[in-house]
Amino acid sequence: MTETALQGGQQAAGLIDRIRAGDREAFKDLIRSYQQKVFQLAYAFFGNREDAMDIVQETFLRLHQKIDTFRSGYSLQSWVMQIAKNLCIDYFRKNYRRRKELESDRGLDELNLAAPENGAASRAAELKDILARCIHKLADKQRMIFVMRHYNQFQVEEIARILNIAPGTVKSLHFKAVQNLKSQLSPYLGVSK
Amino acid sequence: MKTCLKDKQELVAYLLGDLGKVEAEAVDRHLEECASCRREKEFLKKIFNGAGAAHRHMEKVMATVDWEALPERVARKVFDRPDVRRPEKAEGRWFPAFSFRPAAVGLAAGLVFGALAMFFVLRSGVRGPQPPTGFYASPEFLDRAELELARRETLSYLDKSQALLLDFVQPASADSTELWREGFGQQQAQALLTKKKYINSQLGRRQMAKARAICDQVELLILELTQVGRDLTGQERAEIRDRIEAGQLWLKINLVKKELENSERESL
Numbered sequence: 001m002t003e004t005a006l007q008g009g010q011q012a013a014g015l016i017d018r019i020r021a022g023d024r025e026a027f028k029d030l031i032r033s034y035q036q037k038v039f040q041l042a043y044a045f046f047g048n049r050e051d052a053m054d055i056v057q058e059t060f061l062r063l064h065q066k067i068d069t070f071r072s073g074y075s076l077q078s079w080v081m082q083i084a085k086n087l088c089i090d091y092f093r094k095n096y097r098r099r100k101e102l103e104s105d106r107g108l109d110e111l112n113l114a115a116p117e118n119g120a121a122s123r124a125a126e127l128k129d130i131l132a133r134c135i136h137k138l139a140d141k142q143r144m145i146f147v148m149r150h151y152n153q154f155q156v157e158e159i160a161r162i163l164n165i166a167p168g169t170v171k172s173l174h175f176k177a178v179q180n181l182k183s184q185l186s187p188y189l190g191v192s193k
Numbered sequence: 194m195k196t197c198l199k200d201k202q203e204l205v206a207y208l209l210g211d212l213g214k215v216e217a218e219a220v221d222r223h224l225e226e227c228a229s230c231r232r233e234k235e236f237l238k239k240i241f242n243g244a245g246a247a248h249r250h251m252e253k254v255m256a257t258v259d260w261e262a263l264p265e266r267v268a269r270k271v272f273d274r275p276d277v278r279r280p281e282k283a284e285g286r287w288f289p290a291f292s293f294r295p296a297a298v299g300l301a302a303g304l305v306f307g308a309l310a311m312f313f314v315l316r317s318g319v320r321g322p323q324p325p326t327g328f329y330a331s332p333e334f335l336d337r338a339e340l341e342l343a344r345r346e347t348l349s350y351l352d353k354s355q356a357l358l359l360d361f362v363q364p365a366s367a368d369s370t371e372l373w374r375e376g377f378g379q380q381q382a383q384a385l386l387t388k389k390k391y392i393n394s395q396l397g398r399r400q401m402a403k404a405r406a407i408c409d410q411v412e413l414l415i416l417e418l419t420q421v422g423r424d425l426t427g428q429e430r431a432e433i434r435d436r437i438e439a440g441q442l443w444l445k446i447n448l449v450k451k452e453l454e455n456s457e458r459e460s461l
Contacts, residue, residue, distance in 0.1 A: 024272055028264035035263055036255060043251050053258070060267045128250055131243040149209070150244035151251060156211065171211075175202045181240055189239050 012076035019067055031060050034077065037152060038084040044151035045088045045143065046096065047132045055091060059084045078161040081148075085162060089140050096136070134184045142177035149174055197227055204230065208237055343395030344453045347404050350388050351450050354411045357381050358437065361418060361430070382419045386412065400456070407449045410442060 018026035035056055042055035062083050070079060135143055144163065148154045156174075160167040206212050207220045224231055330338075360378065389412045396405035414437070437443060 022272075024268050027271065028268050031264035031267055032260070035260060039255060039258065040251060043254060044247070049254050049257070056263065057267050057270070061270060064271045127239070127243040128246040131240070131247060146244075150241065151248050153248075171202060171206070175205055178205055178237065178240065182236060185240060185243075186236070189236060 013072045016067065016070050016072075016076070019064070027060075027064065030063075030076075030080075034080045035060070037077070038080065040152050041081065041084050041147060042088055044135070044147040045092060047136075051091065051095075055084060055087050058087055062087065075161055078158070081162040082164075085144055089144070092140075130185065130188060131181070134181050137184065138177050138180055142173050142180065145170055145174045146177040146181070197223075197230060204234060205237060208234065208241060339395070340398060340400060343392065343398060343401055344456065346388070346392045346395060347401065347408065348450060348453050350385065350392055350408060351404075351411070351446050353381070353388075354385055354415060355443075355446055357385060357418075358411075358414065358442075361433070379419060382415045385415055386419070389415075404449050404453060407442075407445050410440065411446065414442070 015026050015030055019030065038056045038059050039052050042052035043049065046052060046055075059080065063080060066083070070076075135146060138146065141163070145159055148159045148162070149156075154162070156167045156170045160170045163170070203212070203216075203220065207217060212220065224234060357378065389408060392408070395401065396408060414433070417433070
């Protein structure tokens with residue numbers, strides 16, 4: 001991985017100033033710093049490489065359009081992730097709602113998670129698929145928080161900054177997401193609710 | 194003794210390593226004692242492990258992306274793309290939309306015709322309901338006005354006739370005799386006869402019947418005066434005076450005048 005997230009407000013502010021002045025290399029540096037974090041968020045959100053790549057490109061195009069609105073002193077990573085998060089939600093609503101409705105008609109049984117002939121690795125892979133499908137069924141904020149926490153591995157405070165909510169709310173929404181996932185997965189993991 | 198952790202955020206925080214050392218140790222102790230919470234912990238771990246597996250899978254997918262090329266690709270879109278919003282100029286055409294856009298042509302034609310129509314409407318002035326230009330009066334009003342005019346004309350005629358007769362029948366003074374000699378009285382009598390002709394049509398009204406009778410008598414008298422001429426003897430003058438008095442013409446004229454004046458006041 002080539003990603004090295006920018007540390008310190010001064011470094012970020014300098015980079016933003018150079019981009020505002022039309023510095024192409026500065027813009028590419030910013031992309032290098034955050035492209036993988038954006039990809040992780042989008043991929044976890046959609047489970048689809050092409051959609052995730054579209055979100056990455058669109059995030060940085062949008063960022064360049066809005067470069068003048070960046071407030072100095074604000075976390076550059078939070079700002080980038082905010083843009084990515086908004087794009088993910090919009091894209092999901094436009095393109096995945098119908099798919100989500102269709103999938104809700106399909107039972108999770110079709111994945112045959114508990115098939116004895118499969119090995120442990122295969123079962124883990126299927127659990128991943130089921131989990132991805134269950135994550136899609138979560139409410140927008142719950143889904144976003146679960147993905148940021150477990151895929152991006154952001155801390156609660158960082159998630160709170162990105163979503164512009166209190167850390168306590170992040171914890172509470174994360175817990176609700178876990179409870180909902182537990183409720184959906186319990187029949188397939190052999191555990192009573 | 195810690196209460197059961199099932200359905201509590203604390204167990205999730207414990208598994209994610211968000212608890213402090215003291216709190217984590219308290220959860221450890223509780224888990225040793227509580228089978229239900231241990232089951233819950235195992236279940237949550239499966240979910241988080243699933244997320245971990247998804248994360249590992251994602252890293253494999255990420256390895257397939259050319260991260261070095263992506264920044265240049267995005268930068269090219271930002272810095273090198275032609276400005277697609279700038280309309281292309283078609284060479285040699287005054288208004289290229291005309292050649293291939295029927296909707297634009299229709300819109301332009303509509304604008305031109307609308308502007309022309311508005312120009313002519315504004316130039317000729319906006320015509321709203323026009324006030325009546327000619328004199329208008331109701332038939333009742335005209336009838337009343339006509340009657341009023343007839344009254345006034347008749348009153349005027351009677352006044353002048355009275356003055357003329359008075360001048361004639363009074364004992365002849367040197368002045369009045371002179372006036373008649375010079376033909377002034379004759380002229381006045383002729384004028385009154387003309388006026389009588391004029392007011393005859395008005396006297397035909399039902400309301401003016403009484404006035405008409407008197408006016409006719411006065412007209413006859415005046416006609417006679419004009420015929421007897423200027424050299425009227427004292428004897429002839431006395432006869433005329435007697436006829437006026439015998440017919441109580443003076444009184445009748447006054448009564449009619451009074452009546453006309455009263456009816457005028459009532460009509461106001």
